[in-house]
Amino acid sequence: VSSGREQTSPRTASILIVGNEILCGRTLDTNSHWLCSRLYGLGIRVRRKMTVADDVREIVEAVKLLRNGVDYVIVAGGIGPTPDDVTREAIARALGKRLVAHPEAERIIREHYRDRINAYRLQMARLPEGARLIRNPRFAAPGFWLENVFVFPGVPQLLREMFDSIIGHLQTARFYEQSFTTHLAESEFSSILYSEAAGPGVSIGSYPRMDDSGGWTVTIVVSGTDEGLVQRVASKLRERVSELERARDGRH
Amino acid sequence: VSSGREQTSPRTASILIVGNEILCGRTLDTNSHWLCSRLYGLGIRVRRKMTVADDVREIVEAVKLLRNGVDYVIVAGGIGPTPDDVTREAIARALGKRLVAHPEAERIIREHYRDRINAYRLQMARLPEGARLIRNPRFAAPGFWLENVFVFPGVPQLLREMFDSIIGHLQTARFYEQSFTTHLAESEFSSILYSEAAGPGVSIGSYPRMDDSGGWTVTIVVSGTDEGLVQRVASKLRERVSELERARDGRH
Numbered sequence: 001v002s003s004g005r006e007q008t009s010p011r012t013a014s015i016l017i018v019g020n021e022i023l024c025g026r027t028l029d030t031n032s033h034w035l036c037s038r039l040y041g042l043g044i045r046v047r048r049k050m051t052v053a054d055d056v057r058e059i060v061e062a063v064k065l066l067r068n069g070v071d072y073v074i075v076a077g078g079i080g081p082t083p084d085d086v087t088r089e090a091i092a093r094a095l096g097k098r099l100v101a102h103p104e105a106e107r108i109i110r111e112h113y114r115d116r117i118n119a120y121r122l123q124m125a126r127l128p129e130g131a132r133l134i135r136n137p138r139f140a141a142p143g144f145w146l147e148n149v150f151v152f153p154g155v156p157q158l159l160r161e162m163f164d165s166i167i168g169h170l171q172t173a174r175f176y177e178q179s180f181t182t183h184l185a186e187s188e189f190s191s192i193l194y195s196e197a198a199g200p201g202v203s204i205g206s207y208p209r210m211d212d213s214g215g216w217t218v219t220i221v222v223s224g225t226d227e228g229l230v231q232r233v234a235s236k237l238r239e240r241v242s243e244l245e246r247a248r249d250g251r252h
Numbered sequence: 253v254s255s256g257r258e259q260t261s262p263r264t265a266s267i268l269i270v271g272n273e274i275l276c277g278r279t280l281d282t283n284s285h286w287l288c289s290r291l292y293g294l295g296i297r298v299r300r301k302m303t304v305a306d307d308v309r310e311i312v313e314a315v316k317l318l319r320n321g322v323d324y325v326i327v328a329g330g331i332g333p334t335p336d337d338v339t340r341e342a343i344a345r346a347l348g349k350r351l352v353a354h355p356e357a358e359r360i361i362r363e364h365y366r367d368r369i370n371a372y373r374l375q376m377a378r379l380p381e382g383a384r385l386i387r388n389p390r391f392a393a394p395g396f397w398l399e400n401v402f403v404f405p406g407v408p409q410l411l412r413e414m415f416d417s418i419i420g421h422l423q424t425a426r427f428y429e430q431s432f433t434t435h436l437a438e439s440e441f442s443s444i445l446y447s448e449a450a451g452p453g454v455s456i457g458s459y460p461r462m463d464d465s466g467g468w469t470v471t472i473v474v475s476g477t478d479e480g481l482v483q484r485v486a487s488k489l490r491e492r493v494s495e496l497e498r499a500r501d502g503r504h
Contacts, residue, residue: 020457021457021459021473022285022288022301023297023298023299023300023301024288024289024292024297024298024427024475025285025286025287025288025289025290025291025292025293025298026289026459026473027459028282028285029284029285030280032281032303033277033280033281034277035277036274036275036276036277037276037277037278038277039277040276040277041277045275045276046275046276046277047275047304047305047310048275048302048303048304048305048310048314049274049275049302049303050300050301050302050303051284051300051301051302052299052300053299053300054457058299058300061317062300065313065317080438080439080458080460081438081439081442082438082439082442082445082458083445083446083456084445084456084458113439118439118442118443119443120439120443120446121439124439138462138466155460155461155462157462158462175276186332186334186372187332187333187334187365187370187372187373187376190333190334190335190370190372191372193334193335194335194372203272204335204336205272205273205306206332206334206336207273207278207279208332208407209407210390210407210409210410221273221278223276
């Protein structure tokens with residue numbers, strides 16, 4: 001019953017967020033959460049995400065690590081006109097490219113600023129050689145992509161508006177997910193997770209949450225690309241957790 | 253006028269968050285934001301933060317990278333009793349230690365669970381050899397630290413309650429910060445940032461924010477460990493941005 005598409009193993013991605021403002025706790029990074037959720041919805045598994053300072057060496061090192069073993073790298077932040085905007089230069093270095101004036105980017109920026117053009121604005125047109133543009137709907141500074149690295153502004157509204165335009169370049173799929181909750185402690189049903197977790201193509205997560213009064217709820221999530229398998233494993237788990245809940249209630 | 257303490261260069265840290273639930277966008281990671289803010293308040297500069305899946309190899313690779321060139325590594329998540337809780341094992345491997353039963357942790361866990369003790373609960377007492385405990389006020393599973401790596405549960409309330417107990421092991425300092433906002437575009441005052449950004453001991457950030465109607469506000473932040481220097485640079489910048497604002501208003 002499963003289609004060919006579901007048999008393909010899902011694509012993977014890494015996310016790099018650039019910005020001192022996040023590392024000093026001034027700004028809550030909502031971009032990476034949004035990207036994780038959006039990519040998951042596209043059937044792309046995020047393997048790692050990282051935040052580094054506005055520092056060329058740090059960004060280069062991060063890009064090299066994050067590209068390792070994944071299909072796509074999504075980068076956000078550091079492509080504006082100020083001295084701390086060093087992402088363009090760092091991406092060029094990480095991919096071994098020269099930083100050159102991109103003619104189309106320069107045309108867009110000159111047209112936007114007209115007689116208010118200056119060196120700092122033109123700097124936003126200097127991109128790694130071979131980069132293709134990601135159009136910015138509200139602002140002159142374009143995003144760009146080359147090889148498997150996609151670079152966006154860090155302003156959340158712009159990132160979200162611009163992200164859609166790259167989806168055609170990604171190989172998407174679909175994840176199926178089933179979840180349920182229990183008030184049992186994780187250590188009361190660990191044995192079940194160990195015995196059911198076997199087998200590729202399905203992953204099981206267990207996420208405890210504490211409420212304001214100190215009580216616990218655990219959410220158990222089963223996910224994978226094979227809908228039937230996800231349903232079978234989730235039903236079995238739910239049934240066995242229910243048995244344990246009944247056994248505990250019987251003891252009290 | 254500056255005291256000896258201000259001359260010491262501040263300590264640095266990395267943060268590692270472990271958990272699939274964050275990478276698939278199910279959970280917003282608030283722990284790393286809280287840690288960034290808390291560490292900044294203690295005068296410790298966070299250089300990098302990273303999130304990886306509940307996977308031994310991924311965690312080992314991340315810890316090795318994150319330790320590089322920083323004083324402290326703070327880790328949160330993956331120390332519970334379920335199969336996806338692999339952080340203890342990964343930290344042991346990353347630091348080249350054996351995973352052994354920690355007598356004090358085992359005593360605490362046995363005392364907590366009494367006749368409900370089981371293998372999954374005892375597993376929470378298996379820590380890298382030489383680890384010291386970070387007491388968990390609400391729950392049996394302890395955090396731990398060894399060398400410069402500090403490991404906490406991923407449950408936000410527990411992380412926050414337990415973090416205070418390690419502060420005595422960190423070398424703290426104080427950052428001074430001055431900030432102001434402008435409605436000028438970043439590219440209108442870039443030249444000022446480039447000319448004033450010179451000099452070690454002070455960092456200047458420029459953070460644009462878009463409001464709901466598409467208008468922009470830029471916050472300029474000057475920070476460093478020398479209060480006098482931070483004040484002088486911030487005053488100078490503010491004065492020069494004001495001049496530009498007046499010049500622009502004059503043009504309109």
